[in-house]
Amino acid sequence: MKHKMISKALSHKETLVRHRRFIHENAEIHNDLPITTQYVLSELKAMGYEPEEICQSGIVALAGKRKGKTFLLRADMDALPMVEENTLHFKSNTGHMHACGHDMHTAMLLGAAQLLKEHEDELDGQVKLMFQPAEETLHGAKAMIDAGVLKNPTVDAAMMIHVMSGMPLPSGSVLVPQGGVLSAAADWFNISVQGKGGHGAMPNTTVDPLNVISHIHIGLQEILSREVAPGDNVALTIGQMHGGSTSNVIPDMAYLAGTARTFGEETRSYVKQRIEEIASGVAATYRASAEVVFERGCPSVVVDQKLRDQVYTFASDLVAADRLIDPAAIGFTKMSGSEDFSHVSLEVPSIMVSLAAGSPEENYTFPMHHPKVMFDEEALHVGAALYAHVAMSWLKHNK
Known part of the structure; x- marks a missing residue:
């Protein structure tokens, strides 16, 4: 199965880019995401899902058989209340900006949803897709948990991906942290x-x-x-x-x-x-x-060590050895930034994986939350494949 999911995700590259650019251009903040929410719901329905908005702008969809264990994949969808200073032809027209890459996250999870739908008969359980608002304001994850995102069916493990720009790592590099406290x-x-x-x-x-x-x-x-x-x-x-x-x-x-x-x-x-x-x-x-x-x-995001070891193994199926990185090996063990996926990590075994999406050497010089930050869209198919492959592999090895 090595690289199969990568090649399949790459075949959806144009669609992934379309998702990302539409969401980027229509950046919305907090949990007031009417355009983004409608777009995600429409795209999921077109794939054959029956998505549900369980709280304001909080969307859940389910892939797979209605039996076995459930693996959750999460993407956040909200932007920041800042004005973009780029000259992209798909520059935000709302006065807000996706300066933290949540447009990338949403596009990648939509890509994973397509891959999972194409391989739905191969799933040894269920994959729950969590499209979350209000991460930047630290409200969204808790609101979705209160609305039942971890129930019906009960979630057994969870994963999120966060892109990075302006970091000295080649685009497409995957960082899988060790277990324990990861974020502040x-x-x-x-x-x-x-x-x-x-x-x-x-x-x-x-x-x-x-x-x-x-x-x-x-x-x-x-x-x-x-x-x-x-x-x-x-x-x-x-x-x-x-x-x-x-x-x-x-x-x-x-x-x-x-x-x-x-x-x-x-x-x-x-x-x-x-x-x-x-x-x-x-x-x-x-x-x-x-x-x-x-x-x-x-609270802090806490990475489950057993899940971490499994995800590292699954990721090695997809990316070259020099692009699969243990953050501790490059001196990175904790991040001072915060992430409200922490609320999920308190409830079920969880992991937060990072994906490089542009380095200074690749002319992506600005960091996240900067009005000039840009992200390399070549990382989109890697993230989509990683989401889908990890979910499928975890279900297969944890029956």
Whole structure:
């Protein structure tokens, strides 16, 4: 069976590119994906599936026999709220951008759906296709789990692929990580500071919330430098600071917002506790008050070691040895980014595989989440084949 699925996926190259470019051009965000959702539903129905939208923009379809075990394949579909700065003829026309490659993921899973439909009689069980919204806002996976994506039939194992661009790896390289914690947990927070507004010429009659949020910003950095062990990686970023509307007025309120990325639930709980304590303590020092709200979050992706070993073996059927990479061998063991597929990994044995889709040597120089990032469409058929082949092989070897 070596390379058979690769060649079959390559025969669908034009369709894969069509999928990707349509989704890219019509980039949508969060779980408000009407164009993308309708496109995916229509394409799946044309293949012979009976897809179901189980929550807003969350689509599930099932391939295979209604018996045996079930393997889940997941692709996220949402874009980022940023304006694209490329000159592609299929450049986004929505004011949003697929700067993280979710258009690639969706196209690859649609390609895998076609391959699985063509080989449906060979499936030793069922493959559940999970097309997910709202990954960038960390809402989608949990919403689909709550809507029953892991049930009826019960999912026994799961896999996702994430493309990469701007990394020093040839396009089409497959990275299969070792078992254990792979990604950082993420916690998004807002800190609102209540002060006392007044005239800018009489600051002594006010409690300046802008001054307070500045000190909170500085104080939070002490968590990293003085309260967390050097080997325990934490990234704490303040991405927004707002307050006031003119130059000569001290406002009543100001706020800042950010994210904390941690590995391990103990560190995660400690950092969240200290964010609250520092914000409240600093605000009180300067006669103000602060409220901290953690508005969203997700745990770490945990890779199942047994599943990892199987996927590595299955992937070796498809890609050359020099394109099948253990990330640890190149010094990559954990990623500070977050991925809400983590909610799936808490429920069933799971794995997150990475797929190189353009290196600087191949003129793909910008990283993900950059307004100029581009992805190599030559990786699409590799991802589609990998999705389909892993699912089929896992079912065959885990009856």
